[in-house]
Amino acid sequence: MRISVFGLGYVGAVSAVCLARDGHEVIGVDPNQTKVDLINGGHSPIVEKGLEDLISAAVGRGLLRAVTDAGPAVDGSDLSLVCVGTPSEANGSLNLRYVRAVCEQIGRCLAKKGSYHTVVMRSTILPGTMRGTVIPALEQASSLKAGRDFGVCNNPEFLREGTAIHDYDHPPKTVIGTVDQRSGDLLASLYERLEAPMIRTAVETAEMVKYVDNVWHAVKVAFANEVGSVCKKIGIDSHSVMDIFCQDRKLNISPHYLKPGFAFGGSCLPKDVSALSYEAARLDLRLPLLESIMESNRLHVERGLEMIMAHGRKRIGVLGLSFKAGTDDLRHSPMVDVTERLIGKGYDVRLYDRNVSLSRLIGANREYILSHIPHIARLMVESLDKVLAFAEVIVIGNGSEEFGAALHRLRDDQQVIDLVRLKPSGPINARYEGIAW
């Protein structure tokens, strides 16, 4: 393929040379004359293991050259990879100056080109930037229509400096966000030889994935360092602790606990997060990540409550009171909190939870229910259908299997607030809203 690469920094230089190494004809573009001269002389514009040798070989084979002007690059290629910088402003916001400028340059070239061209954003940009900035800038400058006259994709880059060539060849995944099928297919063909999963998705999802990845990496580093700080204070080897932690691939290093849903609760997580935070404070350690967890959870409960109250309807049916399906444990259940707040605000609430009902009659939790939440227990109804018939707003509080089927028995004047992503298996009559999706 004939490819142009805009921006010859860490991402652009590595992409350009790896594509040339693989036999593509590549033109790099950068306004920085020194970078352009270095590449044309077979040298690397950045310090990165193995890059200089690859550049020198690719330039020698005539498959890589660099220019400062966008015109010949767009004319001489079918696809442009945009790898310009997206730095932070002083206030932390994203500076899109280079993205706008490069889109205008490419757009002006597209106006003259006359044949189909695909523009691929590899720079990291916030969700909405493709549709809000990139596409309008390209369309305005070219007087052409994206998706019809030229293609656009978002294709975030996951390489790490220092191991960039290895990462380019072995990415964890390839993500292509598209607005049109044709340009997505063309770009996907470029990555055919990679063994990584190929994920085609909406442009906004592709834009977001890159941020979620990097924020997650940052959370992991901060988490490990806070754990290390506590361990050091109390004389425990933090590396032994984290080695054991990382060996748990079922619950720790796994998709568990990583799906948006309702607040955590139950008899363990709140208690143990609180105890470790307290212990850290006692040791005079400031650990903002650890300290923020309970507050983050509290605000999520607040969001759930606001969603329920936003409908201005008084009759509320709560399905599922325990913090997760299949248990009658009500200790620190966020749904108990939500229910108490609703009752306090004068809402007419009915509850259904098969496990809690059973427990109320005979279970180990009977004592807890009767002594701690008798006001809630009084509102419990023995039949799911009675709650469905009564309520104007139905709140799904845990993922009990019977609730999925119940959604299909609702009327079109009812509202479902789903806190656990018990997505209905098909269309339902009632209006549906999820807490974090």
Ligand SMILES: NC(=O)c1ccc[n+]([C@@H]2O[C@H](COP(=O)([O-])OP(=O)(O)OC[C@H]3O[C@@H](n4cnc5c(N)ncnc54)[C@H](O)[C@@H]3O)[C@@H](O)[C@H]2O)c1
């Ligand atoms: N560095 C990384 O490890 C890494 C990894 C993944 C993603 N990213 C993202 O990729 C993007 C690029 O990062 P980088 O570290 O390679 O940036 P960089 O600052 O090293 O390079 C950007 C290059 O773009 C050039 N440029 C500016 N305007 C241009 C224009 N109009 N036309 C052509 N070139 C132009 C600059 O001269 C510079 O050489 C950023 O959005 C970054 O967040 C970086």
